[in-house]
Amino acid sequence: MHQVYQFVGGPLVWFSFIVFIAGTIHQIHKFFSEESRKKTIPQYQPPGFKKQPPIGWFSKNxxxxxxxxxxxxxxxxxxxxxxxxxxxxxVFGIHPVMSWTTLIFHVCLVITPLFVLAHNLLLDEALGTSFFSWSETLTDGMTFILLVCGAYFLYRRLFVRRVRAITSLYDFVMLFVAVAPFLTGFMAYHQIYDYQTMVILHILAGELMLIAIPYTKFAHMIYFFLQRFFVASEYSFGKGNRTW
Structure with missing residues (x-):
């Protein structure tokens, strides 16, 4: 069991990070390649239209x-x-429970692993640097909240008819991949079942999620920021014009 732990917590970790970084670079390159081929639709201007000079910021009008x-x-x-x-x-007005649950789930999913004490101890041991750590009580609570949100998503996919109609096996697998690192970490922290086994499963689940991010629907974690900052549209930070 110790040899398995050494392999899972050593070479396999580096392999998963390499795959994650390589996949992320590939997705970013693919994103900008597709974006460069996009045709810009010129804004319609009626005949005789003259663009008005900009109004001064502190002018009277x-x-x-x-x-x-x-x-x-x-x-x-x-x-x-x-x-x-x-x-x-x-969407927060139409489906407030689902919207807030999704928001809280994503916040816990992204932030919690960065500030877990055990993660930062391993990071400091490997690289000599790490993030600051939150208290174990706080990260344990955030993990529990994420698990509750995950259970809510599972309930919707199983028992809400309109959601079940568009749910496939792939959706269940992705939900499992997202929740598994937190579930196994929660069980290991509270010493539910064999501790060493749960730690190994926790590391494997985290590595699986890292590898899956660039190549599955988890890639929206990457595309979200690219779209907001680099794609000019009405709903981004770029200067966009109406195309309809």
């Missing part, structure tokens, strides 16, 4: 317009209208 917008924004009617629109069009 600009300040008057901003003051009117701020006054309207804080008006009671506008707050009621915005709240009604939020409930009717925003």
């Amino acid at each position: 600009a300040m008057k317009t901003r003051f009117a917008m701020i006054s309207e924004w804080f008006s009671r009617e506008n707050r009621i209208r915005n709240m009604a629109m939020f409930r009717a069009t925003n």
